[in-house]
Amino acid sequence: MNAKQLFESFPPAPNSEESATFKPLNRWFCGKCRLLYHSTETAEQCCKNKICSCGVEITEQYYTTCKTCRRIQECQKEKETFEKAQKVETWDGPVFLDGFGYNEGYFDSISDFYDQVSDEEIVENDIKYVWCCDELPVCVLNTEDIVNSYCEDNAYEGFDTEILHGYKELNDAVEAFNEKNKNVCYYSQNPKVALLVYPQEPLQEPSQEMFELEQ
Ligand SMILES: [Zn+2]
Numbered sequence: 677m678n679a680k681q682l683f684e685s686f687p688p689a690p691n692s693e694e695s696a697t698f699k700p701l702n703r704w705f706c707g708k709c710r711l712l713y714h715s716t717e718t719a720e721q722c723c724k725n726k727i728c729s730c731g732v733e734i735t736e737q738y739y740t741t742c743k744t745c746r747r748i749q750e751c752q753k754e755k756e757t758f759e760k761a762q763k764v765e766t767w768d769g770p771v772f773l774d775g776f777g778y779n780e781g782y783f784d785s786i787s788d789f790y791d792q793v794s795d796e797e798i799v800e801n802d803i804k805y806v807w808c809c810d811e812l813p814v815c816v817l818n819t820e821d822i823v824n825s826y827c828e829d830n831a832y833e834g835f836d837t838e839i840l841h842g843y844k845e846l847n848d849a850v851e852a853f854n855e856k857n858k859n860v861c862y863y864s865q866n867p868k869v870a871l872l873v874y875p876q877e878p879l880q881e882p883s884q885e886m887f888e889l890e891q
């Protein structure tokens with residue numbers, strides 16, 4: 677039994693004859709590594725040797741499959757998504773490639789990708805495509821939704837929000853707010869991939885000899 681329940685201790689009042697009291701808490705810890713859990717079952721499983729379906733021992737905590745199997749599953753998933761995705765030759769928007777660049781895999785554009793990821797890295801990792809992303813505004817307010825949500829709890833049934841005053845002023849403010857924040861965006865992966873034209877042949881400066889040969 678590795679699992680042990682956690683208790684809170686209450687020391688006795690000064691000068692009292694009583695001994696300390698202990699109150700059991702709804703937490704269990706692994707007696708081996710002392711990690712804390714919400715149930716005795718999970719604490720019990722903590723430091724036990726877990727075996728992956730492939731037969732290999734799982735050495736990391738919290739996982740139910742081994743590292744190799746997880747990598748295979750990830751590759752399989754990526755392959756399926758790639759097959760379903762629309763392939764485009766050019767893309768103006770932001771792109772994503774997990775594990776690269778300085779911004780958790782997100783790049784402002786394909787040229788930004790080429791700026792951050794070196795030619796050697798691309799060849800070494802055999803990178804042939806990047807995921808296209810959509811730029812979505814973080815916060816777009818809707819006047820009607822705001823008014824309705826505030827009336828929901830307080831108004832009587834069938835209440836007509838149009839009798840409220842200042843609707844137009846509020847709406848103007850909402851529109852101004854949306855306009856000012858339209859460029860505060862996040863990147864969301866879309867089901868498209870941009871195929872990279874790579875390795876790019878370096879542009880050759882025509883030499884004097886080439887001209888001479890042609891003549
Ligand atoms: Zn443990």
Ligand SMILES: [Zn+2]
Nearest residue numbers: 728730742745
């Ligand atoms: Zn495995």
